[in-house]
Amino acid sequence: MEVELIIKSTWIVPVVPRATVLRDYAIIIHEKKILRILPQQEALDQYSARHIVQLDEHVLIPGLINSHCHASMALLRGAADDLPLHEWLQNRIWPLEQEFISRKFVVDGAELAIAEMIASGTTCFADMYFFPDEVAKTAISANMRVQLASPILDFPSVWAANADEYILKATQTHDQYRNSDLVSTAFGPHSLYTVSDDPLRKIRILADELDIPIHVHIHETKTEIQDSIKSFGISPLMRLKNLGLLTPRLVSVHCTHLMDHDIELLSAQGANVVHCPNSNMKLASGICNVSKLVHHGVNVALGTDGAASNNRLDMFGEMRAATLLAKVSTEDATSLPAYVALEMATIQGAKALGLEEKIGSLEPGKFADVVAVSLNDFNTLPINDPISHLVYGANSSQVSNVWIGGKSVMRHGDLLTLEKTKIINSALSWQEKIEKSESLA
Ligand SMILES: [Zn+2]
Incomplete structure (x- = not known):
């Protein structure tokens, strides 16, 4: 079967079932949603994809x-x-x-x-x-x-x-x-x-x-x-x-x-x-x-x-x-x-938020809101426990890739749906106005 996207990652923490860590699994994504989560070899045997993303030393979590x-x-x-x-x-x-x-x-x-x-x-x-x-x-x-x-x-x-x-x-x-x-x-x-x-x-x-x-x-x-x-x-x-x-x-x-x-x-x-x-x-x-x-x-x-x-x-x-x-x-x-x-x-x-049928975990049928976190950094090595690292060790700057509803919105640290320079310039222009504010006098 041909699908839109396969993401292969060293670890996946789907959140449901509780405290589960999957090793060398892949997420199959089609029409905005998660179709299946299965071992990488089985994924490649059963599916072909328009895009395949391979993320080593990363953990995938729900957005x-x-x-x-x-x-x-x-x-x-x-x-x-x-x-x-x-x-x-x-x-x-x-x-x-x-x-x-x-x-x-x-x-x-x-x-x-x-x-x-x-x-x-x-x-x-x-x-x-x-x-x-x-x-x-x-x-x-x-x-x-x-x-x-x-x-x-x-x-x-x-x-x-x-x-x-x-x-x-x-x-x-x-x-x-x-x-x-x-x-x-x-x-x-x-x-x-x-x-x-x-x-x-x-x-x-x-x-x-x-x-x-x-x-x-x-x-x-x-x-x-x-x-x-x-x-x-x-x-x-x-x-x-x-x-x-x-x-x-x-x-x-x-x-x-x-x-x-x-x-x-x-x-x-x-x-x-x-x-x-x-x-x-x-x-x-x-x-x-x-x-x-x-x-x-x-x-x-x-x-x-x-x-x-x-x-x-x-x-x-x-x-x-x-x-x-x-x-x-x-x-x-x-x-x-x-x-x-x-x-x-x-x-x-x-x-x-009343959205548990749609998001909040990596499960088939839910929207593919997926975040990849690189654990290949000084503060998250060795990778003894990916869940521990996500909470106690990782910095948010280790987020590398983000998908929302199966659409890629950040790839290797680059935002794809927002213009970074424009956002920075507009923040700086507000800074000038706020600096002159009478409310802060
Ligand atoms: Zn508040």
């Missing part, structure tokens, strides 16, 4: 899924560092956004972010930001997979005047991309301190109707919980429960402050958590108790958050931070082994 990002904020990287969350957000980020956000800002920022993400092995990201329609166009043009969590706030912005308009625009964005391979959608109520009960009730009804996730920042700081108890008499998580939003549709981002009963609640209701370890550490927000969540069967995914609070969009860094933070915070070295960190960055991300 990494960044389950929480604000891609366009890449342009604000380094513009507000070393501040606590509320000061960072209210005194720096919001004024900067007020000054600069436009369609062009969103497109240029998203391009920069997507380039950084593809180059570091991410093939799908969940994005919460203004002008999601522009993020979608930018992603499609780069052949990048994205889930748009259309932003919803009570107050006006460049994107909408009030909660109803944000919600309307979210449903329009959904309609526009309902048949897209690359773009899926979600509702993105920013947080429980920026969205009131009425819009949250509407979001719940519409999310059920459209069968899409609800993506929200929650329990990110102690202050957020104390303020909620002052204003509503209950925690933000309880408010979500009372409003009927605590369901398997919920993508709860951060959860750095959870009591035992919160963890039991998340588990009982089947809600998902997105852990953003580097952003949480940098803003000193707290530590998400991932070990306990996992122990209670909660699906935990990983995200970078925006580059204004990370400052990288590098899922290798998140995997490493997640496992190290889990170990030191529980004083238990067996906590969150490497293969679990890799699951959080792949299949569990896909589950959180």
Whole structure:
């Protein structure tokens, strides 16, 4: 049988089945999807291909899924560092956004972010930001997979005047991309301190109707919980429960402050958590108790958050931070082994975004979102354990080749769907504007 592509690699870590390492296997790819994964000799006996790629001393993994990002904020990287969350957000980020956000800002920022993400092995990201329609166009043009969590706030912005308009625009964005391979959608109520009960009730009804996730920042700081108890008499998580939003549709981002009963609640209701370890550490927000969540069967995914609070969009860094933070915070070295960190960055991300039938593992029938990582480098030799190296040893710069839906988007380190020089020049021109900003004075 003739197929489009065969990728042969020394190692393949398909993620499903758990902790499996295949040696000298090949992936057969046809019409955007994975057809089979089988020993190289059998592959060559049974299939001929238009393209055959041979990668020695490489490991193939499913494309990494960044389950929480604000891609366009890449342009604000380094513009507000070393501040606590509320000061960072209210005194720096919001004024900067007020000054600069436009369609062009969103497109240029998203391009920069997507380039950084593809180059570091991410093939799908969940994005919460203004002008999601522009993020979608930018992603499609780069052949990048994205889930748009259309932003919803009570107050006006460049994107909408009030909660109803944000919600309307979210449903329009959904309609526009309902048949897209690359773009899926979600509702993105920013947080429980920026969205009131009425819009949250509407979001719940519409999310059920459209069968899409609800993506929200929650329990990110102690202050957020104390303020909620002052204003509503209950925690933000309880408010979500009372409003009927605590369901398997919920993508709860951060959860750095959870009591035992919160963890039991998340588990009982089947809600998902997105852990953003580097952003949480940098803003000193707290530590998400991932070990306990996992122990209670909660699906935990990983995200970078925006580059204004990370400052990288590098899922290798998140995997490493997640496992190290889990170990030191529980004083238990067996906590969150490497293969679990890799699951959080792949299949569990896909589950959180409701995309587990399509992506998240290297399995026949799924989209061929495949990343090749070279292990032939000082820091990953000898190759005693490829999964350990992916989490503890490798740098994201060891990502060599990336395919999304079977299409090659990076070959031997060169981006194929994005223009590197153009992206760098546009970032530099934004740098000049941001340097002169009154918001930073
Ligand atoms: Zn965020």
